[in-house]
Amino acid sequence: MFQPPTFTRGSLGSPAEATVITTVLTRGPVSRVDIARMTGLSQAAVTKAARPFLDAGYIEELPNRERAATGAGRPASPLAVRADREFFVGIKITSDELIGVVTDLRAQIRHSRHRALDSHVFDHVAAQIVGLVGDLLGQDPAYRERTHCMGVALSGDVDRASGKVRYSPFIGWNDVELAAHLTRATGLITTLENDVKALTVAEQWFGEGVDTASFALVTVGAGIGCGLVIGGRVVSGAYGVAGEIGHVPVADGGPPCHCGGRGCVEAIASTEAIVAASRLVAGRDLTMDDAVALARGGHEGVREVFARAGHAIGLGLAAMVNLVGPERVVVSGEGVANYDLFEEQIRQTFVAQAFAAAANCPLTIRPLPFEAWARGAAAVAVQTLFTL
């Protein structure tokens, strides 16, 4: 049975408890009757599984409006999460800064803080994270009292189960036991996750993934990644590789990619690829901001670079949708400001290459504030609390 105060492994006693709390968390307020219907559990099982969470104050019974209205019938007693019963820290590590947030039980951001990162040495990064956690928890006495779990997200090959960064090229780490270190240093139970997967978890529990058995979250920026949920579960790949939409080869004989392949989506549409191609057509050194400014200013060559990037992304999306057939796709990423230069070409190519009815799969293209990555990490911490 779920035992909030101890936070030792095994506090969730039954799969039914995990099912019930997840349902209230992601779809509440929801009545026990509806939970039973949605999950296939008996009503008695739902009532029993909900009890420890009610007792510990994670969920509450809302006033029963249906019975009040009709004056008769069985109570529908909707259960709702008490969002401020518990708080969570989420940290995203990028190349040059840490982004940290405190969220509530519904992964709503309550506070956020950034910290510059001027070295990738492990001790430095770890100390900065510990400092950032202190800053965040210092914002409100309730945070110190009711925060037990932290999620940390970064790009690369991350082993959530062991809490290890297996390999993360951007920060130059190999086999680093980050989670254990941070758990000791902060007193928060720390879960490590790949950043795209963390974002996918946030979407699955608290975003467009609620009520869908399958969806894809594609992130476009320095890298191009994809979190896939199929049959209600995040696909992780038998060899630790999945969702590598950035390394779908779409242009046979195209530009070489850092992965060793050629014509990968990332070799055409990553920030670095766009900047490199824009330099060539502009005939001078420039940054991504410069490239965006040139394209917006009507520079045909640079506009063409962005269109080619959108086309490559559209091809990658079509490949993914033709293969796994998700119910919906969200395209997002740090290049928030630049979607006007991409979007039309992404959609046009996707529709042209999606096979038959797969073209019906709706694409949502939307910006991704940096805080959203940290929120993804916090969503992983929420998962951790209820699967301890």
Next chain:
Amino acid sequence: MFQPPTFTRGSLGSPAEATVITTVLTRGPVSRVDIARMTGLSQAAVTKAARPFLDAGYIEELPNRERAATGAGRPASPLAVRADREFFVGIKITSDELIGVVTDLRAQIRHSRHRALDSHVFDHVAAQIVGLVGDLLGQDPAYRERTHCMGVALSGDVDRASGKVRYSPFIGWNDVELAAHLTRATGLITTLENDVKALTVAEQWFGEGVDTASFALVTVGAGIGCGLVIGGRVVSGAYGVAGEIGHVPVADGGPPCHCGGRGCVEAIASTEAIVAASRLVAGRDLTMDDAVALARGGHEGVREVFARAGHAIGLGLAAMVNLVGPERVVVSGEGVANYDLFEEQIRQTFVAQAFAAAANCPLTIRPLPFEAWARGAAAVAVQTLFTL
């Protein structure tokens, strides 16, 4: 509870029964203890769920060698399928012939028969199927007595649940209620399935898919398709489209495809595409057999056509493996005789484009006799028997 003699919907009373019979079918002989361990059911639940299948003679208890050997300990009592307790008909419909098989409970082929198909008119095709079923069941009195289910497989958009061919271009059918018609006409409970999915079911239950949670079966021939199993379940796609590896765009600006896209794997590597490209380089009309003969005879241009096809297949495989990360991949198809012209290029391109550890995913490339398609249909019928 499972009730074999009636074959009405609902004869499988509990999910535990389905789990136990599936485990014995796909992994037997296996002891109740091991079934409990594999499935998470209690031993008592396994014993209870196995009972009706033992009573009906679908499974049997093998002599307990372990106890005999040691003279002590709890009986391990392995359960095994009685393969000839029930037979199944599987039919594959192709453009110019029907292929039919009778299999046993383990989907082993006992008899096979072909029938030419000289019209695609529904009544004609249905009558030919009914005739073929008669031929097959006439081979052994036991078949007539112990066959209750038939599977029928064809390429196209097939709705297994309703038993309808929604759209099948090769035969020119739209919204045809084939399963209901055949159930009435043959007395066999008929299940319709897309041919690649049927083959995937056979592989999942009785082939390389046993013991793997995720694998992919890629078929290369007139079309290029893929059955995907992720998390133990065949991926079917939210819009009815999944596994369309033939329509993964791998060559930006490449040859137009019948799907409306460009540079799809199928536009480069299908039989039709290979024949068309070979005609161009040979400068004369020719068939697939001619193209194969020319390539084997050392015709450089035609050899190059096959190499390009293998390269396109390798790119499609890399796209699929980078996205979904299956544990293993089987590449098969009707072009049995031609793998010598393909295989090296398929493997070389796959390894070059697979992302990091995804390159460890083993590729099995093997021929696919036409009977295997019909066996796939029979495997679907086996599934049907136990999920009635």
